[in-house]
Structure formats: structure tokens, C-alpha cells
Amino acid sequence: MTLINTTPNCPLPLGDHPKVLMAHGSGGRMSAQLIDKLFRPAFENPDLDTLHDGAVLTLPQSLSQPLSQPLLQQRIAITTDSFVVNPLFFPGGDIGCLAVNGTVNDLAMCGARPLYLSVGFILEEGLAMQTLWQIIQSMRAAADIANVHIVTGDTKVVERGHGDGMYINTTGIGVLEHEQVIGPAQVHADDVVLLSGDIGRHGMAVMAQRENLSFDSHLISDCAPLAEIVLDLLKAKIDIHCLRDATRGGLAAVLNEISLASGLQIDCDESAIAVNDDVRSACEILGIDPFHVANEGCFVALINPKDKNRALEIMQQYNTNAAVIGTVHKTDSAIVTLRTAIGGKRILDLPTGELLPRIC
Amino acid sequence: MKYIAEYRDGETAQQYLTAIKNITTRPWNIMEVCGGQTHTIVRFGIADLLPADIHLVHGPGCPVCITPLEMIDKAIEISSLPDVIFCSFGDMLRVPGSTQDLQSVRAQGGDVRCIYSPLDCLKIARDNPDKHIVFFAVGFETTAPGNAMLVYQAAQEELNNLSVLVSHVLVPPAIQTIMSSPQNRVQGFLAAGHVCAIMGTQEYTPLAQQYRVPIVVTGFEPLDILQGLYLCIKQLEEGHAQVDNQYARAVTEQGNTAAQNLITQVFRVTSRKWRGIGDIPQSGLSLSQQYARFDAEQRFGMAADTPVEEPKECISGLILQGLKKPSQCPAFGKTCTPEHPLGATMVSGEGTCAAYFKYST
Numbered sequence: 001m002t003l004i005n006t007t008p009n010c011p012l013p014l015g016d017h018p019k020v021l022m023a024h025g026s027g028g029r030m031s032a033q034l035i036d037k038l039f040r041p042a043f044e045n046p047d048l049d050t051l052h053d054g055a056v057l058t059l060p061q062s063l064s065q066p067l068s069q070p071l072l073q074q075r076i077a078i079t080t081d082s083f084v085v086n087p088l089f090f091p092g093g094d095i096g097c098l099a100v101n102g103t104v105n106d107l108a109m110c111g112a113r114p115l116y117l118s119v120g121f122i123l124e125e126g127l128a129m130q131t132l133w134q135i136i137q138s139m140r141a142a143a144d145i146a147n148v149h150i151v152t153g154d155t156k157v158v159e160r161g162h163g164d165g166m167y168i169n170t171t172g173i174g175v176l177e178h179e180q181v182i183g184p185a186q187v188h189a190d191d192v193v194l195l196s197g198d199i200g201r202h203g204m205a206v207m208a209q210r211e212n213l214s215f216d217s218h219l220i221s222d223c224a225p226l227a228e229i230v231l232d233l234l235k236a237k238i239d240i241h242c243l244r245d246a247t248r249g250g251l252a253a254v255l256n257e258i259s260l261a262s263g264l265q266i267d268c269d270e271s272a273i274a275v276n277d278d279v280r281s282a283c284e285i286l287g288i289d290p291f292h293v294a295n296e297g298c299f300v301a302l303i304n305p306k307d308k309n310r311a312l313e314i315m316q317q318y319n320t321n322a323a324v325i326g327t328v329h330k331t332d333s334a335i336v337t338l339r340t341a342i343g344g345k346r347i348l349d350l351p352t353g354e355l356l357p358r359i360c
Numbered sequence: 361m362k363y364i365a366e367y368r369d370g371e372t373a374q375q376y377l378t379a380i381k382n383i384t385t386r387p388w389n390i391m392e393v394c395g396g397q398t399h400t401i402v403r404f405g406i407a408d409l410l411p412a413d414i415h416l417v418h419g420p421g422c423p424v425c426i427t428p429l430e431m432i433d434k435a436i437e438i439s440s441l442p443d444v445i446f447c448s449f450g451d452m453l454r455v456p457g458s459t460q461d462l463q464s465v466r467a468q469g470g471d472v473r474c475i476y477s478p479l480d481c482l483k484i485a486r487d488n489p490d491k492h493i494v495f496f497a498v499g500f501e502t503t504a505p506g507n508a509m510l511v512y513q514a515a516q517e518e519l520n521n522l523s524v525l526v527s528h529v530l531v532p533p534a535i536q537t538i539m540s541s542p543q544n545r546v547q548g549f550l551a552a553g554h555v556c557a558i559m560g561t562q563e564y565t566p567l568a569q570q571y572r573v574p575i576v577v578t579g580f581e582p583l584d585i586l587q588g589l590y591l592c593i594k595q596l597e598e599g600h601a602q603v604d605n606q607y608a609r610a611v612t613e614q615g616n617t618a619a620q621n622l623i624t625q626v627f628r629v630t631s632r633k634w635r636g637i638g639d640i641p642q643s644g645l646s647l648s649q650q651y652a653r654f655d656a657e658q659r660f661g662m663a664a665d666t667p668v669e670e671p672k673e674c675i676s677g678l679i680l681q682g683l684k685k686p687s688q689c690p691a692f693g694k695t696c697t698p699e700h701p702l703g704a705t706m707v708s709g710e711g712t713c714a715a716y717f718k719y720s721t
Contacts, residue, residue, distance in 0.1 A: 021467050029699055211476060271370070280364060286476075342373035342582045344405020349718045352454075352698045 027248025054079030092221030112174030184261030203293035224297035239304035268326030367581030394552035395422030417682035560615025636677030676703035
């Protein structure tokens with residue numbers, strides 16, 4: 001029997017946080033700390049270390065393959081995600097379509113055509129069957145739109161008082177139909193950063209619903225599949241270096257993650273980044289930075305500058321707010337900067353943790 | 361968007377920057393009092409756009425920053441009790457006390473809730489008659505009327521399962537303390553627009569006269585700050601010492617008299633400790649005698665403050681008084697970060713240290 005080395009003592013200094021906090025799940029600095037200090041050292045392997053939304057794996061060649069045939073090296077992408085959104089239903093979507101689109105989008109961010117999903121449900125005792133049915137129907141509709149199949153699943157029920165009604169875990173598989181390698185390590189100095197649409201809609205819609213904030217404006221989640229846009233970009237042979245959808249932690253989080261993983265500085269222009277009026281006004285009232293708010297139908301693409309115009313034209317067919325928002329530079333610091341609306345400059349930092357409204 | 365887009369217009373900002381450059385003939389130190397103003401200055405990168413002769417000094421107007429450690433510890437003690445629902449504005453949840461913060465209390469099973477309006481506590485109290493609801497009433501004059509209304513309505517409804525932990529502070533005594541310090545180098549002030557929306561500009565006229573300093577009340581958009589700076593520098597260059605109201609769209613000389621009357625009814629002026637600065641006489645609010653039964657410290661039999669020692673490396677007191685900048689602190693960005701703040705100026709998003717850490721290049 002092979003003995004496997006394990007480290008029984010938690011490497012995260014207990015003085016830091018002896019218990020898990022909500023901030024550890026917010027997609028910001030504390031989430032990154034948890035991944036960096038606990039998960040990566042424990043599961044260490046090169047595929048995990050790409051730190052991308054999914055893993056791109058090459059299938060081992062089959063032993064039964066005739067020697068006369070060319071060796072097939074099919075690349076597949078695999079991703080997993082869990083959905084714990086509260087409330088289960090929000091303007092623009094629900095936990096079900098969020099689960100399908102979120103997983104489809106993670107595969108798309110690897111440059112893959114999403115194909116199959118598995119779904120695991122954790123249901124709270126007492127959840128109305130009608131609610132479960134509505135969510136299942138929503139998942140079916142989302143899967144049809146995204147052209148994926150839910151092929152296997154699992155269900156567990158937990159006691160009343162646990163599970164917030166429903167949690168969903170998914171795993172998604174897709175295939176890469178091109179030769180491009182897409183991920184933070186591929187980002188080059190002088191790459192341009194394109195953003196596929198306006199930001200902040202999902203997070204603010206969910207917050208308003210959850211906290212019962214009756215804004216006059218209409219906050220609607222942007223929950224949507226992104227695979228079609230990405231496949232169009234790939235079909236047009238756009239030289240894509242990195243893709244990332246701006247989910248938890250918002251645009252600030254994904255740009256910082258890419259900057260840190262690539263070791264390069266990303267400079268953005270605030271006036272190029274679209275924020276719709278409803279989102280802007282809600283953020284202003286609560287003192288929340290739209291760059292830290294989650295999105296579920298918006299992504300950044302870091303590409304070769306020679307393809308900038310063609311890529312933008314394709315993205316604007318899906319959302320007229322798509323824009324070039326920045327460029328990548330090689331400097332001494334892996335940071336993200338923002339040219340402000342009035343011509344100043346500031347750092348766009350990782351959000352610290354939970355989005356908390358300001359006092360005054 | 362009305363009141364947003366036009367007050368963030370880049371071209372107009374450049375015009376004000378040019379105007380400021382044209383009238384500035386020598387160095388001036390100007391303090392913006394309010395944390396919200398600091399936030400705007402750093403978020404829009406205003407300081408680096410100004411002429412080198414204009415030095416912005418960040419003042420103590422962040423209620424989260426100046427809440428004493430002893431008060432945070434009391435909040436933590438109360439929130440840890442069984443059958444207590446502890447309600448607070450969001451940014452107080454992250455402020456570390458001597459050993460932990462309110463987020464940690466929540467993680468350990470305490471019922472700690474972030475609320476958006478103090479009046480939310482009334483519903484929570486009605487819905488949970490077997491629990492005791494405590495609201496952490498923190499802030500300057502801006503939040504005082506809302507917090508006063510909570511107590512007023514609780515009394516009207518005869519709710520006996522609600523109390524408030526009060527840590528309110530007032531701006532004018534802080535300005536007096538700063539101007540009276542022998543180390544003071546502040547020559548002009550940008551006063552807090554939302555405080556003045558409540559209290560009016562009238563309170564600042566005696567201060568401008570006594571200390572011979574221009575005081576310009578400003579809003580919180582970048583053009584508000586730039587116009588406010590222009591008006592302040594113009595006064596300094598011309599040797600004036602008056603109160604100017606840049607934020608006339610929200611502020612009058614008399615302020616909101618209904619709000620002032622409610623504050624006077626529910627609260628009384630008292631001395632208060634400011635974290636990093638110390639005791640400032642007549643600088644805070646406590647519940648008046650008529651509403652004393654809603655005081656959480658009395659309700660829970662909390663002892664008088666036992667002074668708590670701050671981390672030795674933390675210089676937030678000097679930063680709050682505008683005597684040092686975060687970059688001059690040896691712990692800044694090293695042992696002191698937003699995830700591990702040594703003092704409150706790093707915890708609050710409006711705290712000077714946090715703003716520098718997040719936004720400053």
C-alpha cells in the first residue's frame with residue numbers, strides 16, 4: 001500500500017481566522033487566501049495551478065487504437081461549481097438557470113464548447129415541491145438555450161434549518177475544437193482587454209431582492225450563457241489569450257486574478273466601462289463599488305491587439321455595451337490601475353470580502 | 361444620471377484644476393473633514409491632479425474609524441449574549457475589537473444582522489418578542505436623526521425589547537481640537553456636506569471667526585471637492601476666513617430644523633472618547649433622560665469604560681488628526697492591511713489608510 005503524505009495541521013495560521021467567515025466565499029482577497037493557503041497545497045498538481053475557471057485536460061490515447069490511425073489528442077475542459085444563492089428566485093433568474101449558465105460559462109472561459117452537465121441537489125426538508133419543479137424547469141430551459149445536456153445527477157435532503165432551501169452543485173464537460181491555449185499564463189504585454197457588456201446587474205439585483213430594498217429602478221440579473229459569443233470569437237480565429245467571466249468579486253476580482261497569475265499590470269479606463277443607471281444609482285445609495293459586484297453574463301477577453309476591432313464587432317452584436325476597456329503592460333507590479341472619470345489614476349484592488357453598505 | 365454624471369464630468373474637472381493652478385501662489389494645507397470626502401479624493405485620484413503646493417490633510421470624519429475600541433468590545437460582548445439580535449450598519453461588522461470583530465461573533469453563532477435603516481430594528485423587535493434587539497448607533501450628525509427616530513418610535517410603540525448602544529460624535533468639537541493643537545498645520549477646511557444638511561452651516565461661522573480659517577461645505581462628487589478646493593484656496597490667497605456653501609443643492613444655513621429638534625429631544629450632548637485622539641469634551645451624544653431606558657449599556661449593566669490598549673505600531677490617531685499620512689506608518693501595507701487591520705483607519709472603507717491601500721498608486 002502506498003502511504004500518502006498528509007499534513008494534519010491546518011496551514012492557515014489560526015490567528016488569522018479560526019473559523020470560516022462569509023467573506024471567505026465572496027470571491028475577494030479572503031477567498032484567494034483560502035485557495036492559496038489551503039486548497040492548492042493540499043491538492044497540488046499542474047492542472048490546478050493554472051488557476052483558471054476550469055481545467056483543460058488531454059485525454060490519454062486509447063490502448064486499443066490501431067497503430068495505423070493518427071493519434072487523437074482530444075482536449076476536454078472540466079469544471080465544477082456550487083450555487084448557494086439566496087433568495088432562490090430573483091429578477092432575471094433563479095438558482096437553477098444560474099447553475100446551468102454559470103457552469104456553461106466556466107467551460108466557455110476555457111475556450112470549450114460546453115456539452116454535458118451533472119447536477120447534485122442538496123434540498124432542505126420542507127422545500128415546496130412546486131418550488132423544486134419550477135427550478136428544474138428553469139434548468140431545462142437554460143440547458144436547451146445553451147445547447148447542453150444534463151446527463152446525470154444526485155439528490156440529498158438535509159434537515160429543516162439547513163441548506164437555505166436548496167444548494168446545487170454542478171460539474172460540466174466541454175470539448176476544445178481549436179488549437180489555442182487560453183489562460184492567464186498566455187497573457188502578453190500589449191494585449192488589449194475587452195469587456196462584453198455592462199457590469200453590476202446580477203449582484204445588485206440579488207442584493208435588492210434578498211434585503212427587500214424597494215428601489216424605484218429595475219435591477220435585473222444579467223444571468224445568461226456566454227458560450228455562443230466565445231465560439232463565434234474562436235470561429236473568427238481571434239487570437240484569444242485569456243477569458244474570464246466576472247462573477248463573485250466582480251470585474252475588479254477577475255482583473256486582479258489575471259494580473260497576479262500573469263505577473264503583468266493591467267491598466268483600464270473607467271469611462272469605457274458601462275454601468276447602467278439602475279445599477280449606478282443603487283450602488284451610489286449603498287456606497288458599493290460596481291467594480292466589486294458580481295455578474296453572471298459578462299466576461300473579459302484579453303486578446304492580441306491586432307484582432308481588437310474584429311473581436312469588438314463580434315461582441316457588440318450580443319451587447320452594444322461591449323468595449324475595449326484596457327491594456328496590459330509589463331511593469332514591476334502585478335496590479336490593476338484605473339484612469340478615473342476625471343483623469344486621475346487609482347488602483348483597482350481586490351475586494352476585501354462581503355459587500356457591506358456604507359454607514360453614511 | 362442626474363447629480364452623478366455632471367458632477368463627474370472630466371472636462372469640467374480639468375477646468376477647475378486649471379483654475380486652482382492659476383490662483384495658487386504658495387503652499388496651503390487643507391483638511392477635508394469627512395471620510396466620504398476622503399473616499400472621493402482617493403477614489404478619483406484627485407490629490408495627484410492638484411498643484412504640488414496644495415496638501416490635502418485627511419481628517420477624523422469617519423465614524424467607524426473613531427469609534428473607541430472599548431465600544432467595539434461592548435458591542436461584541438452584547439452581541440454574543442443568547443437571545444440578543446444585534447443590528448448594525450454594514451461597515452461596523454469588520455472593525456476589530458480587542459480580540460475579534462462582529463463578523464466573528466456571527467460565525468460563532470451570534471445573531472448579528474446588517475441593516476440598511478435603523479427603523480428596520482422596529483420590525484425585528486416586533487417580530488421577535490422573545491428576543492432583545494440592540495442597535496449599534498454610530499455616526500456623526502448625519503445619522504443621528506435616523507437613530508433618534510428609531511428610539512422615538514420605539515417609545516411611541518412601547519417596545520420594551522429594544523435598546524441602542526450609542527456612540528455618536530459631533531464635528532465642530534473635533535475641528536476645535538485640531539485647531540487648538542500646537543502641532544496643527546491645517547489652514548482651511550472642507551466641511552462635511554451631509555452633516556451640514558442636518559445641522560446647517562450656521563455652526564461653522566463661529567469656528568471660522570475664532571480660528572481665522574476658511575471653511576467650505578462641500579458635497580461628495582469629484583467636482584464638489586474640486587469646486588470646494590477652489591473656493592477654499594481663493595479665500596486663503598485673499599486672506600479671508602468665512603464659511604462658503606459649495607453644496608447649496610442640499611445644504612442651507614439653518615439646516616433641517618425638524619431633524620435638529622428630534623436630536624435635541626432624544627439625545628443630550630456629552631463628552632466622548634475618539635479613538636486615536638482621546639476624550640473631547642462635549643463632542644458626543646448620549647440618550648437624554650427621557651429615553652435613558654433605551655440605553656443598551658444601562659440595560660446590560662455594562663461597566664464604565666476600562667481603557668483598552670491599542671496595538672503599539674498603530675499611528676491612526678496621528679493620521680486622524682492629519683499629522684501623518686499612511687505612507688509614513690511603518691506597518692502600512694505590511695503588518696497592517698484591510699484583512700488584518702491594526703487600527704480602525706484601515707478597517708473602514710472610508711478610513712484614510714484603507715482608502716490609500718485600495719486606491720493609491
